[in-house]
Amino acid sequence: MRWTWIDRFVAFEPKKSAVAVKNLSLAEDHFADHFPGFPVMPAPLILEGLAQTGGILVGHANDFEKNVVLAKMSGAKFHRETAPGEQLTYTAALLDLNDTGARVAGTVHAGGELVAEVEIMFAHVSPAQLPPGMPDSKFVFSGELAYLLKMAEAAAGQAAPPAAAP
Numbered sequence: 001m002r003w004t005w006i007d008r009f010v011a012f013e014p015k016k017s018a019v020a021v022k023n024l025s026l027a028e029d030h031f032a033d034h035f036p037g038f039p040v041m042p043a044p045l046i047l048e049g050l051a052q053t054g055g056i057l058v059g060h061a062n063d064f065e066k067n068v069v070l071a072k073m074s075g076a077k078f079h080r081e082t083a084p085g086e087q088l089t090y091t092a093a094l095l096d097l098n099d100t101g102a103r104v105a106g107t108v109h110a111g112g113e114l115v116a117e118v119e120i121m122f123a124h125v126s127p128a129q130l131p132p133g134m135p136d137s138k139f140v141f142s143g144e145l146a147y148l149l150k151m152a153e154a155a156a157g158q159a160a161p162p163a164a165a166p
Contacts, residue, residue: 004144005049006056006090012156017093018057020148022049026084041082046108046116047073054092054104056149058122061097067130071101071123078116086110092120100124 011019024041031039051070059068082088089109096103101123108116 004052005045006052006148009148009152009155012152014156015061015094017091018053018152020053020090022088022090024082024084024086024088031084039084043078046082046088047076047118049088050090050092050106050108050118051120053090054106054120055122056145056152057092057094057104058097058102060152061094066124069123069125072121074119076116076118079114082110082115088115
């Protein structure tokens with residue numbers, strides 16, 4: 001199973017920034033275990049949503065011709081917990097883009113309050129650099145994320161909004 005931690009893009013400025021949202025629902029499986037009676041969105045899943053937002057920004061900057069792989073997260077700071085019923089707003093700003101990868105500054109807000117901040121490094125790798133048995137990593141730009149990409153382009157005014165999810 002592949003999890004997508006973005007519901008939609010609300011802003012997308014190619015090669016500069018992306019803003020996406022995720023609505024937290026008590027129906028999501030992870031809330032049953034984290035924590036029973038006190039559901040809290042797991043911090044790694046918050047970061048994953050931000051990484052997906054930044055990864056799409058980086059992939060788009062390269063016209064999706066390069067494999068974009070999450071390489072490192074540094075300086076992660078969490079300021080408060082989030083719970084079902086809240087909406088997370090992921091903001092990714094492209095700081096650097098070159099042949100070997102990209103660097104993105106990311107923040108997460110809920111209800112106008114800062115939830116988390118982190119710097120994310122992405123690597124561009126060739127198919128030959130991938131571990132044996134790992135498919136070409138451009139797969140992350142297909143399926144549900146391809147739909148979100150179309151939404152991102154629509155938010156940027158580059159294309160018509162998609163009719164429906166695949």
